[in-house]
Amino acid sequence: MIRKNNSILVRKIVLERIKNMAPNVKIALGSKGQFLNKDDLLKEVANNTPIGEKIVKIQLRYMQALGEGLI
């Protein structure tokens, strides 16, 4: 239950981080071949697609590294 709640919380944090992205940023991940803008990234995360899961993983790893003072 706690793990599930954490996962929902992490997704919410990631969605907020993406909402706050600058409009000129695009990111390409995986074999989609196209760059994703803010709206695309939001959709991927909100719909919990494989790319969305990767985005959550990447953002979480970065936040953890920041928290641990690794970067």
Add this chain to the structure above:
Amino acid sequence: MKKTFFIRPCHDDVTSYLHYYSKELLIESKKRGFKTINKEKADANALMITGIIKKNNPDFIMFNGHGNPNTICGHHDEPLIKLNKNHSLIKNKIIYSLSCSSALKLGKKVADSKSTFIGYIDEFALGMDINSQAVVHRDKRARLFLEPSNLLVKSLLKGNNVKEAVIKARNLMKKNISKLKTDPFPDAKDYLPYLFNNLVVLSLLGNDSAKL
């Protein structure tokens, strides 16, 4: 004369960036005196690649394109190298696969005491600035992602061993992360998790003292 082989598909936004950035590596390779083979766009296909590798036995191969844990792809995502199908084709060489996740399973299978596989164990991320989309070389954000990769290859061409080349690439990634952290423009922070991702997932497998 040692031989290098660059495989450069170009069929979507991402491969267009990789294609553009790898061009300078061809020039560097020729300048350094390597017999340099380039197969790009439609020529980056399985038949052509297989023939070149068998005939020329290159010492170094750089793949640019899409991939997954089991496969490295070419033009229009045609599988070029597949785990348990033809992965032995790229053994006994230095391989650099600039493609997503191919180090995870395929790379592990290729790597041994005589074979080096440098690649990514998860997604390689690429950022871009839409204000520069029409002109790839002016995209300073994309450069932060692709320069470390190019430095890795340049370092190998210069004669450094694979371990040294990967350290140089990682150091440039760290430097670019620091640069973004102090960049005053509002978009800078948004690229950071993705650049950090590339630092984490870059892997060196197999013979770590190999050099060209």
